[in-house]
Amino acid sequence: MSQVVVKPLTDASINAWNHYVDHAERSTFFHRAEWKEVLKQAFGHDSHYLYAEQDGRITGILPLGQVKSWLFGNALISVPFCVYGGVVANDEGSRQALLKAACSLAEELQVDYLELRNLYQETLPEKWQRKELYVTFRKPLLATDDENLKAIPRKQRAMVRKGIKAGLSTVIEKDTHNFFYAYSSSVRNLGTPVFNQRYFDILLQAFPEHADILTVKNNDKVVASVLNFYFKDQVLPFYGGGTEHARQCAGNDFMYWELMSHALKKGAAFFDFGRSKKDTGAFSFKKNWGFTPEPLYYDYFLVKADHLPNISPNNPKYKLFIQLWSKLPLKLSQLIGPMVSKYLG
Known part of the structure; x- marks a missing residue:
């Protein structure tokens, strides 16, 4: 059996990627390849969709989108604007190869953190931290x-x-x-x-x-x-x-x-x-x-950040903003809202 190789998603491999998603036991709707283009078209965000290949077939996938703003920081997320994500793999070797590639990419891009929105609990190396805010x-x-x-x-x-x-x-x-x-x-x-x-x-x-x-x-x-x-x-x-x-x-x-x-x-x-x-x-x-x-098991690998992110509306520092926003005329909120929401991945 050949070595596991991690590759970036290309137009030629989209069908194989989605075939894998449609048949993998732990895949979710948010692992589909179309989200890569959605993130680009709707928000202008770059994506890095990685897959593990062994003997010419896909053995694991990890979709990643990068959300970068001066207000909320710079993050590599699987998957932005989605509730589930993370690695889906056939075996531990493929999973570890994708995790290693994602951490290397996060350090190369110098993001604040890498975030995996796991539906299932995963065993991760010591450097990773977990936030259990959501269900x-x-x-x-x-x-x-x-x-x-x-x-x-x-x-x-x-x-x-x-x-x-x-x-x-x-x-x-x-x-x-x-x-x-x-x-x-x-x-x-x-x-x-x-x-x-x-x-x-x-x-x-x-x-x-x-x-x-x-x-x-x-x-x-x-x-x-x-x-x-x-x-x-x-x-x-x-x-x-x-x-x-x-x-x-x-x-x-x-x-x-x-x-x-x-x-x-x-x-x-x-x-x-x-x-x-x-x-x-x-x-x-x-x-x-x-x-x-x-x-839900949201796992974080910190790169430039020294603590877990907290852009939740429950964060006390956003309380005044939320109160003021709720008073805006509907048309005005529809006009200026997208300028902020595109970074709330």
Whole structure:
């Protein structure tokens, strides 16, 4: 058997890379090669996608994106703007080769730190440090809508029924107009800079068979909307939000219930509710649906930095910024938000 060789992803190896992702047990949607071009087109960030090869076949992958700004520093991340990442490999030799190559690249680029967003716990060398700030919520879907509704805890099920009684309806879309209105309204209210609408257009273009938008309406009025990814047998509601009207009619609750039903019809067997910070509103909301939090393992190799990064909204130094941002007029937040959010990888 020949030696493991680490190579950079090229146009010629994209199909082989994605074939590996589609069949590897621990791969996630965020390991797909299309994210490399998404990061470039939407934000202008450089990427370094590495794969291990042995005897002419891929035996491991590590997607890396570099996010560099004067405000938040310089980081090499697997994967920026995504919740999962890290090394996926067939064997320990391939995994170690990719980790060594990533550390060497981080030192060559003189980044502040290298960050791997691992879904699964990995054994790493002593120099690495771990932050357990986030959890994820994942749960199998049952065979029928009736079974899935009954599986929702009673209080949350009552919220779903409230949305049903309000006469809400849903539509599946590929246009981002309604979605962006609901999403940008929601994140502005939370004091978070919004992404450019173009980013969401790029996502739908990059993943035409793996993404759609579910929008909730009350008559012709947009109530809530969510952009979803589909990978293997999973559905991942990734970006979502509701207007002020959503709270009155349980629009967000109805939206996620309708997504479960929609995903079931598409053949999904697993609902990935996504990442949340511990002890936040989103954390509690997902627990109320009967999901059990699972720890995420974000691992760091420090290069120029002397401590772990903390660009979380929970950081006290961002408190005033968040309060002021939440008061901005919606149009202004949509205009200036992308100038900041492109660095919040």
